[in-house]
Amino acid sequence: MTRDAEADAWTAAWRTNARATAYLVEHLPLSVWSTQVPGISRLTVGMIAAHIHNSRCRWIKSLGAPHGVRVPQMVDLRRVRQPELVKALSRSSIGMMKLIELTIANGGRVPRATWQNFPTDMEHFLSYFAAHEGHHRGQLCMVVRQLGQRLPRSVAAGIWQWMKLSRE
DSSP: OOHHHHHHHHHHHHHHHHHHHHHHHHHSOGGGTTOEETTEEEEEHHHHHHHHHHHHHHHIIIIIGGGTOOOOOOOOTTTOOHHHHHHHHHHHHHHHHHHHHHHHHTTSBOOOOSSOOSOSBHHHHHHHHHHHHHHHHHHHHHHHHHTTOOOOHHHHHHTTOHHHHHHO
């Protein structure tokens, strides 16, 4: 596989994961956005969603900024609204794709950060971030149910339609 083909494959995998995250955030019921998470009084549904973007931004800063990757602006966890966050997620997804390009250019190794809790190979890098976002997607789905609401079937199933998401 050529370097360009490899970069395209890794980027496509990331993009599908990012689309699943954005799709869920975009379709969360507005009525729960500012609602406290049961059992965690200082945390709201919107704050969990915003954490995904801010986490990406922190990693982009830590891993990519020293190598010229532009760091997207973080959002205010307490004030960000859904449409604003969906746009921010798009910007941080582009930053993550730049990290993938940097990793490919670096022989398949993520540049070391001062603090890093995953191995530096591309497989662990991408798996780590997909697992992180999958965890929070599951958390958001569960919290919506705990708050007495249900996601529409199209949304609950839509985050698992990776074939469709990969073509968008």
